[in-house]
Amino acid sequence: MCGIFGCVLREGKAAPIIHQALKRLEYRGYDSVGVATIYDGRLQIKKDSGCVDDVHKKLDLNDLNGMIGIGHTRWATHGAPLMINAHPHTDCEGKIAVVHNGILENYSDLKAELLVRGHLFASRTDTEVVPHLIEDYMKQGFAFLDGVRETVKRLEGSYALAIIYANEPDKIVCARSQSPIVIGASDIDSCVSSDIPTVLPLTNKILDVQNGELGILTANTLNLVRISDGTPIQRDLRTITWDVELAQKQGYPHFMLKEIHEQPRCLEDAMRLQRRYIDLITTFLDRSREIYLLACGTSYNACLAAAYMFSNLCNLSTHPIIASEFIEQYGNAVNIESTILAVSQSGETADILHAIDHARFKAATILGLTNTIGSTLTRVSRAYVCQQSGPEIGVAATKTFTSQLLVLAQLALSLAEVRGKVSQERIDEFEVKLNEITHISETVINTQEEKVKAVVEKYRTAKCFYFLGRGINTATALEGRLKLLELAYVPSIAYPAGESKHGPISLIQEGFPAIFVCPKNETRKALIGNIMEMKARGAKIIAVLDEEDQEVKNLVDDYFEIPTGIPEILSPIPYVIPLQLFAYYMALARNCDPDKPKNLAKSVTVL
Ligand code: G6P
Numbered sequence: 001m002c003g004i005f006g007c008v009l010r011e012g013k014a015a016p017i018i019h020q021a022l023k024r025l026e027y028r029g030y031d032s033v034g035v036a037t038i039y040d041g042r043l044q045i046k047k048d049s050g051c052v053d054d055v056h057k058k059l060d061l062n063d064l065n066g067m068i069g070i071g072h073t074r075w076a077t078h079g080a081p082l083m084i085n086a087h088p089h090t091d092c093e094g095k096i097a098v099v100h101n102g103i104l105e106n107y108s109d110l111k112a113e114l115l116v117r118g119h120l121f122a123s124r125t126d127t128e129v130v131p132h133l134i135e136d137y138m139k140q141g142f143a144f145l146d147g148v149r150e151t152v153k154r155l156e157g158s159y160a161l162a163i164i165y166a167n168e169p170d171k172i173v174c175a176r177s178q179s180p181i182v183i184g185a186s187d188i189d190s191c192v193s194s195d196i197p198t199v200l201p202l203t204n205k206i207l208d209v210q211n212g213e214l215g216i217l218t219a220n221t222l223n224l225v226r227i228s229d230g231t232p233i234q235r236d237l238r239t240i241t242w243d244v245e246l247a248q249k250q251g252y253p254h255f256m257l258k259e260i261h262e263q264p265r266c267l268e269d270a271m272r273l274q275r276r277y278i279d280l281i282t283t284f285l286d287r288s289r290e291i292y293l294l295a296c297g298t299s300y301n302a303c304l305a306a307a308y309m310f311s312n313l314c315n316l317s318t319h320p321i322i323a324s325e326f327i328e329q330y331g332n333a334v335n336i337e338s339t340i341l342a343v344s345q346s347g348e349t350a351d352i353l354h355a356i357d358h359a360r361f362k363a364a365t366i367l368g369l370t371n372t373i374g375s376t377l378t379r380v381s382r383a384y385v386c387q388q389s390g391p392e393i394g395v396a397a398t399k400t401f402t403s404q405l406l407v408l409a410q411l412a413l414s415l416a417e418v419r420g421k422v423s424q425e426r427i428d429e430f431e432v433k434l435n436e437i438t439h440i441s442e443t444v445i446n447t448q449e450e451k452v453k454a455v456v457e458k459y460r461t462a463k464c465f466y467f468l469g470r471g472i473n474t475a476t477a478l479e480g481r482l483k484l485l486e487l488a489y490v491p492s493i494a495y496p497a498g499e500s501k502h503g504p505i506s507l508i509q510e511g512f513p514a515i516f517v518c519p520k521n522e523t524r525k526a527l528i529g530n531i532m533e534m535k536a537r538g539a540k541i542i543a544v545l546d547e548e549d550q551e552v553k554n555l556v557d558d559y560f561e562i563p564t565g566i567p568e569i570l571s572p573i574p575y576v577i578p579l580q581l582f583a584y585y586m587a588l589a590r591n592c593d594p595d596k597p598k599n600l601a602k603s604v605t606v607l
Contacts, residue, residue: 002087002101003028004181005198006070006162006172007191010219014069017202019061021191022052022071024198027248027391028101029075031373032086036097037066038169043097047072047086067219068169070162072099076373077388078107078274079124089128091135092120095166098134100127101194102158102179103272103388110154130161148173149214152227157272162192174215175227178268183207183215183222185237190217196240197248204240256394256487256594260580263399264442267573269388270403271434273410277385281341281367282414284383288339288365292330293320295343296351298397301479302404303343308472309412309569314421326355336363343408344368345392345400346602347375356380369407371400385411394595395602396487398580401479402573406437409569433567437574440563444577448560452581455542455558459513460589465490466504466514466539467579468497468530470523476544476572477517480579487594488586497530510538515582516556517575520546521568531555544575 003025007014018035033055034047044066046059052073055061061071072087079085088097104110107126110133115121119132130151137147144165152161158178164171174181174192184191184199184206192215193199196206207222209215213233216223224233252258285291291310293303303320310316321329323342334340340359344352347370356366360380368377368384371392378384389403413430416422422430459465465484469477474496481494495504497516508514514534518527531541531552540557547561560578562571587594 002075003073003194003198004070004099004101004160004162005191005193006099006164006174006217007189007202008068008170008172008217008219009189010067011188012067013062013065014067015064016062018069018071019052019056020201021193021198022061022073025073025194026052027393028194029073029391031076031081032074032083033061033072034086034088034099035061035064035069035071036088036164037064037069038164038166039064039066041166041169043090043094043164043166045088045090045097047088048083049081049086066169068164068172070097070099070164070172075390077103077386078126081373085123085125087125087127089123089125089131091131093135096131096134096163098127098130098161098163100130101160102177103269104129104155104159105157105272106155130155130163134163144168145173145216146230148175149225149227149230152177152214158269160194170218172217174209174217176209176213177211178265181209183209183217185222189219190222192217195248195250200240205237206240207235207237254394254584254593254595256396256398256584259392259394259399260577260584261445263402263445263577264438266389266399266403267406267438267441269390270406271438273385273388273407277383278410278414280383281385281411282418284339284365284367285341285411285415286418289337290339291316291318292326292334292338292340292359293318293343294323294326294340294352294355295320296323296349298401298479298482299343299345299404301475301482302401302408304478305405305472305475305572306343306408306412308475309409310415312472312569313412313416314419316415323349323351323355327358331358334359334362334364338362338364339367340364341367341369342377342381343370343404344375344377345371345397345404347372347377352377353380369404371403392602395597395600396483396583396594402441402576405573406434409434412569430567433565433570437570440566440574441577443563444574445581448578449581451560452578453585455560456582456585456589458558459540459542460586462490462513464507464512465492466500466512466534467492467494467517468500468514469517470497470527471521472568472572473517473519473523473575476576476579477515479572479576480515480517480582483580483583484586486597486600487583488590488592489598490586490590497527500530501533505533505537508534508537508539512539514539514541515579516541516543518543518545518549518552519562519566519568519571519575520549520564521571524552528552528555544578
């Protein structure tokens with residue numbers, strides 16, 4: 001996730017406006033910053049690695065002339081967070097400048113084609129193919145605008161682009177597929193941005209750009225056309241009435257709720273990982289004698305689910321382990337034949353880095369799954385993969401958890417393929433379901449949120465909850481419990497359901513709420529037995545269940561429904577969503593701020 005901004009003025013300097021806008025966009029990434037303006041028929045560019053303030057201190061981002069410009073703040077995906085990879089990127093002649101938010105899936109093919117045609121590349125980014133491709137089309141005789149349109153027609157993946165051309169200094173061209181972009185219009189200027197809050201200090205008149213559309217902005221005019229055929233689109237400006245703070249949350253009252261709703265898009269991005277990262281990690285996993293899945297908090301729950309994935313798909317046993325326990329439990333056992341797959345959203349959790357230090361000392365191979373390129377975890381790992389969820393602001397992890405699960409499922413599938421543990425038919429079926437998971441998650445959010453609110457009303461004063469599941473959904477139950485206790489401060493207990501008869505069931509009395517994660521799979525029969533045990537002792541049963549499971553619906557007091565037909569190893573992704581929403585609305589019902597849980601931090605950098 002990156003932030004892009006551009007503006008074209010009738011008078012004055014664009015650079016200070018872009019600089020201020022990039023400050024507001026910094027929550028979208030701060031690996032590097034760059035600004036390009038056009039002055040005197042030439043591009044002027046300043047860019048470097050680091051956050052906006054640091055780069056401004058070094059380069060003075062306001063000190064660029066020109067009434068038109070574009071800027072970028074980067075969250076690295078392709079290419080390390082170095083100056084050379086900072087946007088804007090340009091063509092060979094340095095006349096076309098491009099900023100981009102998104103991931104171009106077919107950039108290697110396009111780059112290979114452009115290299116053959118003599119284009120020279122300065123960076124390792126996917127973005128750089130865009131200015132070169134435009135240049136190429138213009139060399140073939142296309143006008144600038146048509147060259148842009150032909151170029152974006154060939155891009156696969158996600159993009160929000162803003163483009164300027166030194167020979168046409170009156171306009172910014174922008175284009176959209178999947179990544180967000182809005183145009184703002186005031187009496188004296190026009191701007192384009194990744195989000196509405198950044199536009200609000202300039203104007204509250206917004207023109208939405210939809211997928212498949214291209215916008216052309218001058219200081220006085222705004223035009224939208226279809227990318228496919230160039231036909232004009234008529235759309236009215238809308239007036240935004242939010243204040244800036246509400247706008248940062250895109251109209252949601254809390255970042256947590258915004259991030260829960262962002263999950264379908266993040267899952268889509270997690271499906272766009274570059275194959276070579278997955279392949280590299282798979283190679284390391286394949287050759288290791290034993291695999292430890294190392295993490296803390298929510299990331300540990302993802303590791304627990306991953307252990308079931310590797311077992312189910314690859315017939316491989318792994319050791320999920322809470323990082324702070326690693327040295328005591330496995331410190332002596334780990335050796336040169338061990339592999340550690342460390343899972344950490346931030347890549348900076350001290351418990352994990354400490355455990356990794358020990359494992360490196362014992363010559364183990366370190367692999368990483370993180371959301372933060374450039375983090376310590378990426379530096380100490382032999383190979384790592386970035387989940388590409390974009391910054392998560394809510395302290396409680398939500399979107400990063402489901403994306404971790406999806407990346408881990410892809411790794412398990414890839415290892416299963418390499419080891420010949422699954423049939424081609426099963427792989428094909430599984431791939432279809434992987435691609436459906438975005439839509440399924442969207443359906444769950446859209447259909448279950450109101451139900452969750454109603455169930456919260458019934459149980460808002462409960463003193464304690466059980467969260468129970470079996471198999472891989474033990475991890476889902478643990479994550480549901482973690483969300484509820486960290487956000488709504490309700491003491492809660494989570495166990496594999498089969499374990500309740502060995503102790504926890506003694507707490508059950510009339511009205512005690514027990515939440516069961518109950519997909520239609522092989523564990524369901526046993527889970528129904530556990531539901532009956534609890535019911536017989538007066539528990540109130542809430543289930544997250546398959547929408548077609550009438551039998552369980554008849555047994556329970558309340559339920560949340562998940563679309564049918566999800567393979568077991570992907571089930572935690574949609575099944576955890578109602579539990580995230582449950583924790584969020586319980587927090588509200590109990591007057592707790594879900595974005596600022598007491599005593600917790602987003603990234604814990606102390607042991
Ligand atoms: C903290 C956060 C949790 C997070 C855990 C691990 O406790 O509050 O939300 O799951 O750290 O963080 P990591 O960045 O390593 O995934």
